[in-house]
Amino acid sequence: AQKITQTQPGMFVQEKEAVTLDCTYDTSDPSYGLFWYKQPSSGEMIFLIYQGSYDQQNATEGRYSLNFQKARKSANLVISASQLGDSAMYFCAMREGGGDMRFGAGTRLTVKP
Amino acid sequence: NAGVTQTPKFQVLKTGQSMTLQCAQDMNHEYMSWYRQDPGMGLRLIHYSVGAGITDQGEVPNGYNVSRSTTEDFPLRLLSAAPSQTSVYFCASSYGVTGEQYFGPGTRLTVT
Numbered sequence: 538a539q540k541i542t543q544t545q546p547g548m549f550v551q552e553k554e555a556v557t558l559d560c561t562y563d564t565s566d567p568s569y570g571l572f573w574y575k576q577p578s579s580g581e582m583i584f585l586i587y588q589g590s591y592d593q594q595n596a597t598e599g600r601y602s603l604n605f606q607k608a609r610k611s612a613n614l615v616i617s618a619s620q621l622g623d624s625a626m627y628f629c630a631m632r633e634g635g636g637d638m639r640f641g642a643g644t645r646l647t648v649k650p
Numbered sequence: 651n652a653g654v655t656q657t658p659k660f661q662v663l664k665t666g667q668s669m670t671l672q673c674a675q676d677m678n679h680e681y682m683s684w685y686r687q688d689p690g691m692g693l694r695l696i697h698y699s700v701g702a703g704i705t706d707q708g709e710v711p712n713g714y715n716v717s718r719s720t721t722e723d724f725p726l727r728l729l730s731a732a733p734s735q736t737s738v739y740f741c742a743s744s745y746g747v748t749g750e751q752y753f754g755p756g757t758r759l760t761v762t
Contacts (some may be wrong), residue, residue, distance in 0.1 A: 541692075570748055582693075582740065582753035589748075628692055636681055636700060636747030637708055640692035 540564065541631050543641035550619045551649050557604070558614040558644045560629030569633045571612040573603065576626040576643070581614075588612060619648045651676050656741050656754035663731040663761045671726040671757050673741030681744045682724040683708070683751065684716065686737040693740060699724055700747060705737045 542561045550556035562571065573585040588596045588603045596603040604613040616623055629641040657672045675682065675727060683698035685708075695708030699718040712734060715727040724743075740756050742751035 543692075572750055574753075580738065580741075580756055584750040584752070587750055630693075632748060634747070637683065637695050637698050637706075638742075638751055639695065639709075640685075642690075642692045 539627055540639050541641035543629055543644050545644045546642075547645045547647070549649060552621060553592050553618055555615060555617045556619055556646065558616070558627050558629075558646065559640060560612045560614065562610050562612060562629075562631045564610075564633055566633040569631055571603065571605070571631065572630040572638070573601070573612075573614045574628045574630060574640075575623075576628065577648065578625070582628075586614070586626075616646075621648050621650060622649045654741055654743055654752050654754035656739075657755050658757060659755065661757060661759050663759065665727070665731060665733060665761060667731050669731070671727050671728070671739055671741075671759070673724045673726065673754060674722050675724075675741075675743040675752070676722065676747070677743065677752070678721060679743035679745050679749055679752075680721065681751075683742050684720065684724070684726045685740045685742065686710065686735075687740060687756075688737050696726065696739075696747070723745065728759075733761050735759065736761045 555631045569590045571588045575583045586598045586601045588605045600617045626643045628643045632638045654675045680701045684696040685693035697716040699705045741754040744751045
């Protein structure tokens with residue numbers, strides 16, 4: 538069963554604007570973690586941000602923030618002040634109590650100058 | 651620290667051949683895993699290990715074997731390569747079963 542859903546195959550954003558990448562998840566485990574990774578064209582997987590299911594506040598890391606809405610099972614990534622170097626694939630992932638991490642299909646973000 | 655290393659970076663196999671993809675980490679991480687990434691798709695879990703001597707299957711384990719004799723190494727064996735196994739393979743590790751995973755650079759495998 539699909540546990541992580543990213544409904545936006547591709548997104549465009551103007552340089553210096555903010556963009557939101559959507560992610561919804563499905564789990565019955567009360568303890569889980571949500572992650573976002575960036576994959577540039579060079580292929581490596583770069584960790585961006587983490588949100589634990591018991592965290593009360595939304596996670597932030599520099600220009601990245603995670604809009605965590607637990608009741609809606611949503612974990613959207615917000616990138617503020619987009620830069621050309623932000624153009625990449627972005628993957629949402631979830632880790633339940635057993636430890637294995639499952640990924641969504643990804644969103645390709647293109648930042649326009 | 652070298653982090654997570656994978657060898658080889660590229661490999662071409664013929665159908666029916668076998669090979670082992672190597673993965674090693676020097677961070678003393680207990681948890682290690684293997685993923686495959688097909689074009690335009692996310693990563694799918696093949697096998698994982700929560701510690702030396704312990705392995706388990708992920709979403710797409712058929713055609714692959716793993717073993718974990720040491721904390722550092724987690725090789726992935728392709729028993730009889732098929733064109734459907736053409737993919738990019740990533741190894742990852744983490745300290746425990748929570749928290750982010752650290753990924754290796756990937757191995758691009760082509761089976762003809």
